[in-house]
Amino acid sequence: MKLSRSLALILLGVLVISAGCAGLSDPAGEENPTELEQEETPSETEINQEETPSETEINQEETPSEFEANGTLAVHNINVGQSAATVVVGPTGETMLIDTGHFNDDGEHVLSYLQQHDIDRIDYLVATHNDADHIGGNAAVIEYYETEADGVGAVYDSGIAASTNTYEEYLDAVEEHDVQLYRAQEGDSIPLENVDVQVLGPPEGYLSGEDRNENSIVLRFAYGQTSFLYTGDAEEAQEEYLVGEYGPGLNATIYKAGHHGSSSSSSDGLLDAVNPQVAVISSLYDSQYGHPHEEVLQTLAERSITTYWTATHGDVVFVSNGEGVSIRTQREAPTDPLSVFDGDPIEPGTDGEVSEREQIGAGPIKEPTDTTDDTEDNTNTGDDSDGGTGGELAIQTIHADAAGDDRENLNDEYVVFENIGDEALSMGGWTVEDDAGKQYTFPDGFRLEPGATVTLRTGSGTNTETDLYWGAGSPVWNNNGDTVIVRTADGDRVVMEAYS
Structure with a gap:
């Protein structure tokens, strides 16, 4: 050595x-x-x-x-x-x-x-x-x-x-x-x-x-x-x-x-x-x-x-x-x-x-076969804990511009996800990605109940049922426009929303 x-x-x-x-x-x-x-x-x-x-x-x-x-x-x-x-x-x-x-x-x-x-x-x-x-x-x-x-x-x-x-x-x-x-x-x-x-x-x-x-x-x-x-x-x-x-x-x-x-x-x-x-x-x-x-x-x-x-x-x-x-x-x-x-x-x-x-x-991302209609669609269906399709994930809020200096206030940069379906979503292993390829993975076992929301914050903290922390050392979401993409653990796209 x-x-x-x-x-x-x-x-x-x-x-x-x-x-x-x-x-x-x-x-x-x-x-x-x-x-x-x-x-x-x-x-x-x-x-x-x-x-x-x-x-x-x-x-x-x-x-x-x-x-x-x-x-x-x-x-x-x-x-x-x-x-x-x-x-x-x-x-x-x-x-x-x-x-x-x-x-x-x-x-x-x-x-x-x-x-x-x-x-x-x-x-x-x-x-x-x-x-x-x-x-x-x-x-x-x-x-x-x-x-x-x-x-x-x-x-x-x-x-x-x-x-x-x-x-x-x-x-x-x-x-x-x-x-x-x-x-x-x-x-x-x-x-x-x-x-x-x-x-x-x-x-x-x-x-x-x-x-x-x-x-x-x-x-x-x-x-x-x-x-x-x-x-x-x-x-x-x-x-x-x-x-x-x-x-x-x-x-x-x-x-x-x-x-x-x-x-x-x-x-x-x-x-x-x-x-x-x-x-x-x-x-x-x-x-x-x-x-x-x-x-x-x-x-x-x-x-x-x-x-x-x-x-x-x-x-x-x-x-x-x-x-x-x-x-x-x-x-x-x-x-x-x-x-x-x-x-x-x-x-x-x-x-x-x-x-x-x-x-x-094991390719990290499956490219969508058609993005023409999906760029404005902010909801899609994911698998629930029983393998059904009753859960439906939506992007409720994208808060890209944190108060003050973005680099010093990372937890005020966040995305809020909501399950607008009738059944729970098992999201362990799902990923969130931006246009630059930065990626977050939901913790194993994470579930989002019907009607519930979870906020994904860019900075560091202790995960709870309502707040998750990316742990990034710098801002993720571009203030002038970006795209939020969520995929299942198998790489299938669940939801994508662009903002400007």
Whole structure:
């Protein structure tokens, strides 16, 4: 058993933001036109060893321990072209943003996506490495959330500097808004509520002469029996290190292809260890680097790994209930690795809702076959305790706008449900969900008697027959409009009501 190494806080007051004359290259060598020409490149940063999050352990031989699932975990792979950006929404509403797209759009696509999905706070911002196609929106995201939204909780960085204005602007934003900045390395964890997020790289001391790609922050997050592996731009050296250190402990349900699907990554050894059911690739359709490379697609095909590509599927969203994963995309397109180029391209930043394409395992949500008439219907019939259909659930009240600061008054954000039928409803295992995929599960054995109401409050408290508590750490219901969806334990929709 290898003990973890504590996260180290970077002291921004003494951080030297100087850089060498060499320009920053993108994943395949494109020179960043915002090159800084200064005299020195910092080889390391000043570290405060006193203030660090608590240590965790990671087993190098077995899969890291998996948290018991309660609700859903949503992983949004945003279509940002020849770059990368992923937003993770945990079961209690906490958020993690992994990379922010390319410098050439200054975070525009990412910010637009976050705003459209009512993400009002970034609890954890992870820069897998400081290439401009991964931190392009860092400064803009920090500026927006610190001045117009509910802030950024903490930033996690690999600690290897880049000689670009993009990197300097990112650190300037961190310093200006006094955001906590941590250097993340192997053995650390990120405390996303109710999700096991482990940092598997870079190792202490770094690899390959501190090459940025080869020292990407590698994340494995587990939720119930499902797991995800995101390796940034890790290439041959880091993949070999990961396989040597963790072996089958790298296994994951979903794998994000390293380095935008480049042949420098997704090696046979790594894929054999990860053994994913699904891969997702983030790159531009007409990538000047030819991403995804044929070698990678062939390797995926040999293992029958279903493959989604943001260039043809658009935004790709994975929703896990801890037992299975629902896969949703903007567009329907080929998922056979050898046929991905047969799909039609979709421009980065294209608006549009996602639809479910498949489910892996015990899918968390069954997509409705017809939503045309149900969006305004706020009643439906559920099973009573004897298996009959005499109970009927209705949404009586949606109180989305809590008094004062929503984040400080979570229990004044609530939904009231009523049984307007003639028989009791047995609602244990039923779920309540919003448009963003946040989900609450009714306690086992919960019954709603005829004519009775129950209020589901967003915050924490002790459940009673009339009041239930979601236990979320942030608001769930969007003040400007959202949808309340209730489903049975089998995934059948009982009631859905949209409001604006």
